Amino acid sequence: MAMGAPTTALFAALVVVPIGVTVHYSLNDVNFLRDEISWVGFSNYAKLWESGDFRHALYVTLLIAAASVVVPNALGLLFAVLLDAGSRLYTTLRIILFAPFVLSPLVVGLTFRWTLANDGSLNNALEALGIPGPEWISSPNLAVVSVGLALSWQLVAFATVLYVAALRAIPTDLYEAASIDGASGYLRFRLITWPLVAPAVTITTLISLISALKLYDHVVALTGGGPGRSSETVGLAIIRAGFTQNRAGLASAMAVLLLVITAATTAISLRVLRRREVEL
Amino acid sequence: MRQARALLAIVVSAFFLFPLYLVIANAFKTDPEILRSPARPPIGPTLDGMSGVLSVGDVTGGLVNSLLITGSTIALIMVVSSMLAFALHMSNSWISNAVGTVILFGLILPTPVILIPVFRVLKYIGLENSFPGLILFLCAYYAPFAVLVYRGFMRSIPKELAEAASIDGASLASIYWSVILPLLRPATASVLVICGVWVWNEFLPPLVLLGPLQGNTVTVGLFRSVGQFDVNYGQLFSYMLFVSIPVLVFYLLLQRYFVRGLTAGATK
Numbered sequence: 001m002a003m004g005a006p007t008t009a010l011f012a013a014l015v016v017v018p019i020g021v022t023v024h025y026s027l028n029d030v031n032f033l034r035d036e037i038s039w040v041g042f043s044n045y046a047k048l049w050e051s052g053d054f055r056h057a058l059y060v061t062l063l064i065a066a067a068s069v070v071v072p073n074a075l076g077l078l079f080a081v082l083l084d085a086g087s088r089l090y091t092t093l094r095i096i097l098f099a100p101f102v103l104s105p106l107v108v109g110l111t112f113r114w115t116l117a118n119d120g121s122l123n124n125a126l127e128a129l130g131i132p133g134p135e136w137i138s139s140p141n142l143a144v145v146s147v148g149l150a151l152s153w154q155l156v157a158f159a160t161v162l163y164v165a166a167l168r169a170i171p172t173d174l175y176e177a178a179s180i181d182g183a184s185g186y187l188r189f190r191l192i193t194w195p196l197v198a199p200a201v202t203i204t205t206l207i208s209l210i211s212a213l214k215l216y217d218h219v220v221a222l223t224g225g226g227p228g229r230s231s232e233t234v235g236l237a238i239i240r241a242g243f244t245q246n247r248a249g250l251a252s253a254m255a256v257l258l259l260v261i262t263a264a265t266t267a268i269s270l271r272v273l274r275r276r277e278v279e280l
Numbered sequence: 281m282r283q284a285r286a287l288l289a290i291v292v293s294a295f296f297l298f299p300l301y302l303v304i305a306n307a308f309k310t311d312p313e314i315l316r317s318p319a320r321p322p323i324g325p326t327l328d329g330m331s332g333v334l335s336v337g338d339v340t341g342g343l344v345n346s347l348l349i350t351g352s353t354i355a356l357i358m359v360v361s362s363m364l365a366f367a368l369h370m371s372n373s374w375i376s377n378a379v380g381t382v383i384l385f386g387l388i389l390p391t392p393v394i395l396i397p398v399f400r401v402l403k404y405i406g407l408e409n410s411f412p413g414l415i416l417f418l419c420a421y422y423a424p425f426a427v428l429v430y431r432g433f434m435r436s437i438p439k440e441l442a443e444a445a446s447i448d449g450a451s452l453a454s455i456y457w458s459v460i461l462p463l464l465r466p467a468t469a470s471v472l473v474i475c476g477v478w479v480w481n482e483f484l485p486p487l488v489l490l491g492p493l494q495g496n497t498v499t500v501g502l503f504r505s506v507g508q509f510d511v512n513y514g515q516l517f518s519y520m521l522f523v524s525i526p527v528l529v530f531y532l533l534l535q536r537y538f539v540r541g542l543t544a545g546a547t548k
Contacts, residue, residue, distance in 0.1 A: 003363040003364070003366060003452065004363060004364040004367035004368060004376065004379060006360040006364075007360040007361050007363065007423050008364065008379050008383075010423065011383055011386060011420050011424070013405075014398055014401060014417050014421070015386055015394065015420050018401060019397075021397035022396070022397050025396070025397065079292055082285065082288060082289050082292065085285075089290075093293040095535055096293050097292070097293045097296050098531075098535070099296070099297070099300060099528065099531065102481075102528065102530075102531040103299075103481075103527065103528075104480075104502075104523050104524065104527070105481065106502055106503060107520045108299065110506070110516070111299035111300075111302050111520070112299065114302065114318065115302065124319075153296070157296055158542075161539055162542065165539055165543055166543075203542065210390070214392060216391075216483075220483075220503070221503070235392040238392040238393070239395075239488075242395075242396045243396075251396060252396065252397075255392065255393040255394070258390055258392070262388050262389075262390055263385070
């Protein structure tokens with residue numbers, strides 16, 4: 001085990017200990033400027049429960065998380081079926097299509113801010129079609145949608161490439177045998193494709209869920225959490241409380257809640273999705 | 281039918297390329313052109329944006345810092361996490377099983393959750409506001425993923441191989457170095473390219489852990505300059521291009537390993 005010591009020590013010092021400290025801070029009133037810390041029990045959590053701003057941030061985060069599980073899985077599989085072909089054209093298109101996933105979320109957020117602006121490319125295109133373009137970024141509800149769009153744009157790219165890899169691994173004789181037995185296109189999808197891409201569903205769901213729950217960069221670049229705080233996520237709320245407002249105790253209580261929610265949702269999805277994989 | 285499908289596939293891919301296209305096209309246009317027709321390709325391209333951003337913003341310094349931080353972090357991750365994966369692969373003790381399980385929780389951890397205490401821990405050991413502090417944190421944060429990839433890959437290496445070498449009298453460390461590490465090359469390529477892209481793009485950890493005095497990474501620099509460049513779009517797009525080129529090149533060179541590494545965790 002000696003060879004495992006460096007990573008174990010690093011992980012313990014810079015991940016495990018900080019989680020413990022976060023839990024500790026969440027039960028205290030912490031002031032770094034005056035170097036004071038005093039026990040307050042669960043009152044930070046009680047404050048969060050009463051805070052409309054935090055409840056809204058939680059709502060926004062969970063909404064985007066739900067959308068980013070559904071959208072990348074659905075569109076990813078759809079685009080993968082479209083792009084699953086052997087020729088060089090499709091290989092090239094797949095390489096291109098994955099590129100969004102490697103871009104910095106800040107760059108993605110800024111380009112979306114530009115594209116979705118009131119006089120941006122999207123609204124110009126809509127107007128050319130005779131549809132009045134909405135205010136994507138300056139209206140409270142659509143700002144949340146815009147953030148979800150920017151994240152989904154990266155996640156769909158990721159999911160598509162993952163699903164193509166999964167589709168390519170399915171033996172073609174399965175489809176041939178099914179065709180000979182007279183199975184329709186729908187039945188072949190339902191009985192062969194869908195069960196056999198189960199591992200890709202699992203990874204796409206987990207990565208999407210985790211990316212959405214920790215969402216920060218996209219929001220900061222695209223809306224800054226605004227207008228007002230209408231598109232603020234829990235990630236943004238933590239950093240604002242912890243650094244801008246110097247309320248580390250309150251920020252830590254948010255952090256603990258976010259951690260519990262992340263652990264619970266990923267554990268549940270993993271259990272559900274893995275069971276589907278095993279049943280095959 | 282075949283042509284219709286190809287056309288549809290091209291349209292879908294183009295749609296995904298559009299924001300990147302915007303960055304590239306507008307980095308080489310003048311501001312009036314950008315404002316008038318943002319989606320048009322640069323006809324008679326100008327280098328004003330590129331040279332402007334190089335003279336105003338500290339882009340070159342940011343690029344050097346980001347290269348330094350990304351390079352050191354992924355080199356360190358490669359060494360220490362393949363060592364841990366090998367130790368876990370060879371041992372069956374309760375302690376190695378416990379480490380193997382606990383470290384998986386690192387995969388789901390949102391960065392905002394721990395950054396405040398991480399800063400305190402780094403301060404405690406005297407590494408706050410420093411490159412080494414940031415590098416160590418990023419290494420600890422991405423190690424779980426690297427360990428997962430390495431462990432998955434090691435399942436294809438028979439244990440007997442290492443055991444045979446140890447019967448011949450080789451130490452575990454020398455077996456790791458001369459037998460195992462060379463076999464791990466494809467997994468290492470995956471770890472380097474995926475963690476490399478993630479570390480390069482990291483924004484919140486350098487923002488919080490480096491502080492204002494240490495010099496920026498490109499992502500932090502881009503963020504800080506957004507207000508500054510609000511009137512000069514050519515420079516803003518040029519900045520974004522500088523942030524994106526290194527990851528795109530890195531990805532294109534090693535794209536095979538990118539997808540393989542991401543699916544590694546699932547195929548067990």
